[in-house]
Every structure is written in C-alpha cells, then in structure tokens.
Amino acid sequence: MLNHVVLMKFKPEVSEADIRDLEKALDGLPNKIFEIKVYEFGRDILKSERSYDFAIVGLFANLAALERYQKHPDHLPVVAQVQSMCSGIVTVDFTGTDGSATEAGPLGWERDPWEQLKR
Numbered sequence: 001m002l003n004h005v006v007l008m009k010f011k012p013e014v015s016e017a018d019i020r021d022l023e024k025a026l027d028g029l030p031n032k033i034f035e036i037k038v039y040e041f042g043r044d045i046l047k048s049e050r051s052y053d054f055a056i057v058g059l060f061a062n063l064a065a066l067e068r069y070q071k072h073p074d075h076l077p078v079v080a081q082v083q084s085m086c087s088g089i090v091t092v093d094f095t096g097t098d099g100s101a102t103e104a105g106p107l108g109w110e111r112d113p114w115e116q117l118k119r
Contacts, residue, residue, distance in 0.1 A: 001037065002060045003096045004069075007052035009088035018085055019043070019054070025078045026056065032074040035065040052090070059096075066093065 010019070023041070030036045038059035044051045060066040069075055082089065 001096050002062055002066050003092075003094050004056075004058040004060060004066055005092045005094075006056040006082075007090045008054040008056075008082060008086045010053045010085055011087045014085045022054075022078075022081060022085065025081060029075060029078065033069055033072050035060055035069045035072070037061060052088070 026039070026041050030039045036058055039056070040058075041054070041056040044053055044055070058066075058069070060069060
C-alpha cells in the first residue's frame with residue numbers, strides 16, 4: 001500500500017467553522033473517490049511547539065491510484081480549500097510495510113494477555 005500523509009499548519013485567522021467545513025469536505029471524499037482505500041484525518045491533540053494543526057493519512061493501492069486521486073474533480077476543490085487555510089503544508093508518500101511481520105516485541109508478545117485468566 002502507498003501511504004499519503006499531509007500535515008497542515010493553519011493561518012491564525014482560520015476559525016473553528018472553517019475547520020469543521022474542511023472536516024466535512026474531507027469526510028465526503030472516500031464516498032466519491034474509488035481509489036481511496038483508507039482515509040483518516042484529525043486535529044493535533046498535543047499542541048506542542050513542533051506540532052502541526054491537522055493531518056490526513058490516506059492509503060492507496062499504488063502510485064497510479066494516488067495520482068488519480070490527486071487529479072480527481074472532487075478532490076481539487078478540497079485542495080484549494082486547504083491551501084487557502086494553511087500557512088504551511090508538508091507531505092510524505094511512502095510504501096508501507098506490514099508492521100505485524102516484524103519481530104520487534106519481546107518473546108511472547110503475541111500471546112493473549114488474558115490467557116492466564118481463562119484457565
């Protein structure tokens with residue numbers, strides 16, 4: 001899967017209503033754009049000095065699907081909306097890995113933690 005991540009820093013004058021309008025527009029995209037496999041977005045909750053204000057994470061089958069999404073007529077007005085609201089936007093697109101395939105946990109990490117209580 002291709003992971004598409006967008007981080008946004010809003011301009012100071014962006015209102016709560018503006019952000020709600022953006023959330024509504026984003027929420028409608030997966031129902032209109034077939035290429036979107038997973039689509040999550042939300043506001044920053046930590047509000048640290050290095051935090052961005054808002055993020056989008058989308059999963060696409062491949063680069064061609066992401067490119068079709070980026071050019072889709074239902075996506076373009078949302079891009080314009082984001083650009084008008086933001087003082088900074090950064091993105092990264094990467095091919096993900098299956099995190100469950102790693103052996104990063106301690107021995108037995110895959111065991112059911114409630115197993116001893118079931119006996």
